[in-house]
Amino acid sequence: MSVLEDSYRWVLRLLPAPYRAEREEEMVSAFLEGAQHGEAGLDDQRPRWMEIASVAALAVRLRVGGPGAPPRSFLWGEAVRRVALLGLVFWTMIGFLSAAQALIAYGILADALPDDVIMGIGYAGSPDRLRHVLADLVPLMWAGSLGALVLGRPRMAKAVAVAALVLPHMLVPPVFPGGWEIVARWACMVLPAAVTVPALVIGFHRDAPPPPLPRGQALRMVALPAVPGILLSLVVTALSSLSRADTVPVTLLVQASLWVDVPGLACVSLLIVTVWCLARRRTSGPTALAAAILTVPAVLSRAATLHPGAADSITETINLVGGLQIALLLAGGITLVALSTQALRTVVDGDLTGIRGQHG
Amino acid sequence: MTEPAFLVLTALVDEPRHGYGIAQEVERISGGRVQLKIGTLYGVLDRLTADAFVEPDREEVWQGRLRRYYRLTDEGARALEEEAVRLADNARRAVERLRLRQAEGLT
Structure with missing residues (x-):
């Protein structure tokens, strides 16, 4: 066996074993016939990156299967698609929360804040302020992505989701004064949103298109997370008012705030999904698997806000509530993994009742 | 129908072909523009x-x-055939409109 053939067979390991058993020999044959036309000998060549990329793309399509795929591949496909869907629903809620907060903080909607309170960055009308306001409004694009997806337009959903993820960081680039630790914390904070985009990109493909919903139903799907997002912005505003009034102990306000920041809301949302999965044990396999996957970035994003060893009462409160949330997420994660394992076993046994037909 | 699918079907019109044969024929049909990995x-x-x-x-x-x-x-x-007729129809309409544009002196 030539070095080239050996390398190509190694690349083909990306493909699922049953597919490889069926196709490997003819794929190797086709690949080597093409390679023989090259000038170098078969021991002096390596598969080109484009060739490897084409096999990787095929592997993703086969492993993240659509309705016509084998059961295991379909279950993983559904899980990845639900990672994308749950992520989009969550980030739509955060988008409305962020936008409503910006409208309140910058006094765009109304002068909601007392005259002596200065909020926001930059003075009114300055380019700096405009940049920050836009960075707070851009997360609304997650709602656009969700809307496009449920209307059956996955390409647009993917493009808008990429913009929603990237634009805020382009408008207000992150600053890393403290070296690698700060970079790692920032990466962990970005991870929950970042996970949504690749899940969306690889989950919905030609063999697994999103079933389009009627316009009314699609609008309700976007409004579903928008309403709690707007209500949460009022809660955050109320907490800020209480903080300014100085009538409630700071530690109590910090505790409450930790449940309405992004990692706190991710924790609450995942706990709700876990309870839902437990209630629908028989059919919740793909959702449980998706929520189990989403638990990892949620834990990391909360861990990134903790400062172990700090002595002041506020940081101690942050560590305590954050630690509690991580414990809850881990307990929920273990439950979700158990439910997912059960679903995967069911799939191996060939029973897909309740999972098939839920596509999208 | 995607362009690669269209070209693969076209490559199989005259005779059955194996994987590399299809890739070669697609490259030939497309004038070297499409090189299927x-x-x-x-x-x-x-x-x-x-x-x-195909089977x-x-x-x-x-x-x-x-x-x-x-x-x-x-x-x-x-x-x-349906796809080829559809594409040919679209191409014919495009050519007709371009000729009209040229005739009206818009170029």
Whole structure:
């Protein structure tokens, strides 16, 4: 066996074993016939990156299967698609929360804040302020992505989701004064949103298109997370008012705030999904698997806000509530993994009742 | 129908071909513009097989290696013809409009 053939067979390991058993020999044959036309000998060549990329793309399509795929591949496909869907629903809620907060903080909607309170960055009308306001409004694009997806337009959903993820960081680039630790914390904070985009990109493909919903139903799907997002912005505003009034102990306000920041809301949302999965044990396999996957970035994003060893009462409160949330997420994660394992076993046994037909 | 799928079906119109033969023919038909990578080719073949537009024809061993040939089905031929007519129709309309534009002196 030539070095080239050996390398190509190694690349083909990306493909699922049953597919490889069926196709490997003819794929190797086709690949080597093409390679023989090259000038170098078969021991002096390596598969080109484009060739490897084409096999990787095929592997993703086969492993993240659509309705016509084998059961295991379909279950993983559904899980990845639900990672994308749950992520989009969550980030739509955060988008409305962020936008409503910006409208309140910058006094765009109304002068909601007392005259002596200065909020926001930059003075009114300055380019700096405009940049920050836009960075707070851009997360609304997650709602656009969700809307496009449920209307059956996955390409647009993917493009808008990429913009929603990237634009805020382009408008207000992150600053890393403290070296690698700060970079790692920032990466962990970005991870929950970042996970949504690749899940969306690889989950919905030609063999697994999103079933389009009627316009009314699609609008309700976007409004579903928008309403709690707007209500949460009022809660955050109320907490800020209480903080300014100085009538409630700071530690109590910090505790409450930790449940309405992004990692706190991710924790609450995942706990709700876990309870839902437990209630629908028989059919919740793909959702449980998706929520189990989403638990990892949620834990990391909360861990990134903790400062172990700090002595002041506020940081101690942050560590305590954050630690509690991580414990809850881990307990929920273990439950979700158990439910997912059960679903995967069911799939191996060939029973897909309740999972098939839920596509999208 | 995607362009690679269209070209693969076109490559199989005259005779059954094996994987590399299809890739070569697609490159020839497209004037060298489309060079199908093997992963892409088999992705397209999977879809066309699932749609019953192509089907395995025979297997041969050539220089110790497996060659699996694929042939166009009647359904595949019909789908290709429909797509070809649709594309030709679109191309004809585009040409007509471009000629009209030239005649009106807009260029």
